[in-house]
Amino acid sequence: MRVCVIGTGYVGLVTGVCLSHIGHHVICVDNNEEKVALMKSGQSPIYEPGLSDLMKSSMASGNLEFTADLGVGVSHGDILFIAVGTPALPNGESDTRYVEAVARGIGEHLNGGYKVIVNKSTVPIGSGDWVRMIVLDGISERQKVPVGAGVGASSHSAPVEAAFDVVSNPEFLREGSAVYDTFNPDRIVLGSGSGQAIAMMKELYTPIVERQFAQDVDAPPVPVVVTDLSSAEMVKYASNAFLATKISFINEVANICDRVGADVTQVASGIGLDSRIGSKFLQAGIGWGGSCFPKDVSALVHTADDYGYEAELLKATIRVNDRQRLLTVEKLQKVLKILKGKTVGLLGLTFKPDTDDMRDAPSLIMIENLNRLGAKVKAYDPIVSQSGVSQGLSGVIVETDPERLADGCDALVLVTDWAKFKDLDYRKMASLMNAPVMIDGRNFLDQKKLEQAGFQYIGIGR
Ligand code: NAD
Ligand code: UGA
Numbered sequence: 060m061r062v063c064v065i066g067t068g069y070v071g072l073v074t075g076v077c078l079s080h081i082g083h084h085v086i087c088v089d090n091n092e093e094k095v096a097l098m099k100s101g102q103s104p105i106y107e108p109g110l111s112d113l114m115k116s117s118m119a120s121g122n123l124e125f126t127a128d129l130g131v132g133v134s135h136g137d138i139l140f141i142a143v144g145t146p147a148l149p150n151g152e153s154d155t156r157y158v159e160a161v162a163r164g165i166g167e168h169l170n171g172g173y174k175v176i177v178n179k180s181t182v183p184i185g186s187g188d189w190v191r192m193i194v195l196d197g198i199s200e201r202q203k204v205p206v207g208a209g210v211g212a213s214s215h216s217a218p219v220e221a222a223f224d225v226v227s228n229p230e231f232l233r234e235g236s237a238v239y240d241t242f243n244p245d246r247i248v249l250g251s252g253s254g255q256a257i258a259m260m261k262e263l264y265t266p267i268v269e270r271q272f273a274q275d276v277d278a279p280p281v282p283v284v285v286t287d288l289s290s291a292e293m294v295k296y297a298s299n300a301f302l303a304t305k306i307s308f309i310n311e312v313a314n315i316c317d318r319v320g321a322d323v324t325q326v327a328s329g330i331g332l333d334s335r336i337g338s339k340f341l342q343a344g345i346g347w348g349g350s351c352f353p354k355d356v357s358a359l360v361h362t363a364d365d366y367g368y369e370a371e372l373l374k375a376t377i378r379v380n381d382r383q384r385l386l387t388v389e390k391l392q393k394v395l396k397i398l399k400g401k402t403v404g405l406l407g408l409t410f411k412p413d414t415d416d417m418r419d420a421p422s423l424i425m426i427e428n429l430n431r432l433g434a435k436v437k438a439y440d441p442i443v444s445q446s447g448v449s450q451g452l453s454g455v456i457v458e459t460d461p462e463r464l465a466d467g468c469d470a471l472v473l474v475t476d477w478a479k480f481k482d483l484d485y486r487k488m489a490s491l492m493n494a495p496v497m498i499d500g501r502n503f504l505d506q507k508k509l510e511q512a513g514f515q516y517i518g519i520g521r
Contacts, residue, residue: 060263063088063136065129065161067098069105069237069350069416070179070230071142076110077148079117081266086124088132098125106415106442107355109238125246125498126495129161131169136184138263141165141190142179142230146350151357160320162190166197169221170226175256177178178227181355187225187250187288194223224253226260227288234349235413242272246282250291296362299355300373305340307379312384313343313520323520324502343520345474346383346499348410350418354382364444384424387472387500388432394496395469399433402493404468406461407475408440408452415442417452421500422474430454439464440479470496476503485512 060083064075067089075087089095094104101118103111117123126132133139143157158180165176176194178187198221227250232240247268250258261283266272268281286294313323322342331338347353356373363370388398395401410420416458417423422438429436438444438454444459458464461480465488473480482506489495489512495515497504502521509516 060084060259061135061137062140062263063138064140064142064179064413065089065132065165065381066110066141066143066157067094067104067125068142068144069107069234069414070232071140072098072103072105072114073107073232073237073241074140074179074230076114076117076123077238077272078263079120079123080113081272082122083263084122084135085117086126086132086135086347088126088129090127090129095127106413106446107237108235108413111429113238129164130168132512133165133174134170137172137176138175138177138259139165140177140179140228144350145180145182145354145356147357151213151361153181153354153358153361155182155186155189158182158186158190159193162193163197163200163420165199166194166199166221169194169198169223171239172222173255174223175259176223176225178225178259178292179230181229181299181351181358182227182292183358184292184296186288186292187227187504189406191225194225196403223334224251224256226251226253226256227290229259229291229298231295231298234416235411242267243274243279246284248284248291248294250286250288250294250327252287294423296355296359299352300359300376302340303352303356304372304376305346307376307383308340309343309381310346310383310505310519311343314383316520321520323472326516326520343502344383344389345421345519346380348384348421350410353377353419373451383422385428386519387425387474387498390429391429391434391470392432392442392471394515394517397433398429400466401433401469402437403429404458404464404471405436405438405440405455406464406471406473406480407477408438408455408457409475412475412477415446417443425472425474426452426454437464437468438474440475441479462491465489466491468492469494470498472498473500473503476501485509485514489513 062078062085064071065088067087075085079085084118097104101115119513138240141161145153148154228246247264249257251257270276270278327341330336335375360370360373408422426436437458439458439461461483495514497509497516499518506516
């Protein structure tokens with residue numbers, strides 16, 4: 060099928076590359092010309108395991124192209140994905156200005172036969188109808204005459220040459236395993252009132268639903284959940300809010316464990332075996348971060364507020380997380396007492412392993428607070444130390460290897476659970492430190508091994 064994906068970030072580029080890999084002809088559009096030039100040269104602007112190789116092979120097969128020209132993408136695609144960012148505004152509300160710009164642009168370029176416009180971006184509930192309205196505005200701007208159809212009318216009352224429907228198809232991929240998640244989804248959610256649009260979306264995803272590109276090709280087909288527009292939009296927010304709440308819950312339990320002398324890792328194993336609870340997302344630590352949980356939970360609280368409902372549980376989820384992000388600083392104060400004049404080394408900077416994404420990473424708050432308390436902060440991160448990502452960071456010296464990081468430190472904090480951090484030369488690192496203290500912010504390291512290497516090991520809720 061002919062597909063256009065607008066926005067080539069973590070979601071758009073992965074979606075475009077994976078859809079081209081399964082045989083569709085995809086044009087990816089981005090208004091960042093530098094990014095487009097980089098992608099045209101065969102390079103991925105983001106670090107995502109497996110992405111570069113697939114991107115190169117799809118480009119070579121002629122199934123994947125890049126452009127900064129929205130008109131080219133819109134006239135190519137029968138299915139047009141909107142996958143631009145929806146960051147949080149200072150009041151927690153979702154900033155939908157990029158979605159609006161794209162929807163208007165689609166309207167200005169829409170021509171030819173029937174198209175499906177897909178909201179892949181995470182957008183506030185009600186955005187499906189809103190996007191439809193903006194597209195119609197774009198059409199009427201181009202025609203310089205009012206579109207008689209008006210808001211909420213069926214696609215068939217729009218001008219014949221611009222017949223379209225809007226589908227909400229929220230994305231559930233995780234950074235760091237985005238390609239895997241795209242080929243092995245737990246479910247595909249499609250929200251729309253249009254049977255024609257749903258049928259086209261089902262056809263698009265058939266190879267994925269049938270597990271043709273899955274790790275386990277014999278697994279049962281991927282469930283496709285068809286809903287109305289608003290329900291699909293709510294599925295996305297509710298999923299992220301639930302997962303964030305689950306993490307805040309285990310962090311709260313960890314903080315109680317710390318006080319009563321229980322071990323949260325053992326507690327998590329014990330409760331996770333209850334199939335009603337499940338073992339995933341019960342890793343206690345320094346709190347959730349990234350470009351989605353923080354903004355999506357806040358946006359849902361804001362939406363509830365708009366409708367006169369106080370989302371108390373979700374507010375508590377956020378409060379627990381805000382406090383959790385400062386826990387390692389409290390633990391450092393407990394062990395080092397005064398932080399002024401001390402040097403703290405952070406193992407990891409990104410909000411999770413296997414990504415270069417620093418958006419809303421817990422490390423940023425840690426750096427800010429350690430600086431405020433007079434500590435010098437150094438860091439080593441397998442990706443950030445090697446890429447240009449560190450250029451935007453302030454208040455932290457980014458070292459190029461773990462031993463340089465340890466040199467002269469009064470304590471280390473494990474911030475990101477990168478696999479390679481399991482097997483560093485901790486004996487050597489301890490010998491280079493002023494005081495070999497390790498705060499394991501993810502309960503990730505082998506306590507015995509660290510203690511044998513000479514570290515005082517402090518976990519979260521253990
Ligand atoms: P991103 O910031 O990485 O990428 C957005 C891209 O859109 C950028 O390349 C930007 O240049 C481009 N863009 C902005 N305005 C444009 C325009 N007018 N025309 C063309 N391109 C434009 O964002 P992301 O992390 O990929 O997230 C995209 C959406 O998907 C968000 O709504 C997010 O909440 C949602 N989402 C993200 C993830 C994730 O893991 N990152 C997962 C699920 C859902
Ligand atoms: C999350 C969701 O998992 C995806 O399904 C969703 O598509 C995405 O948000 C989104 O909407 O953008 P992501 O942010 O990439 O994906 O990463 P997660 O693996 O969910 O981790 C989020 C944060 O929670 C990280 O900071 C991670 O360290 C933390 N976390 C995760 C924990 O502290 N404990 C856990 O048990 C799991």
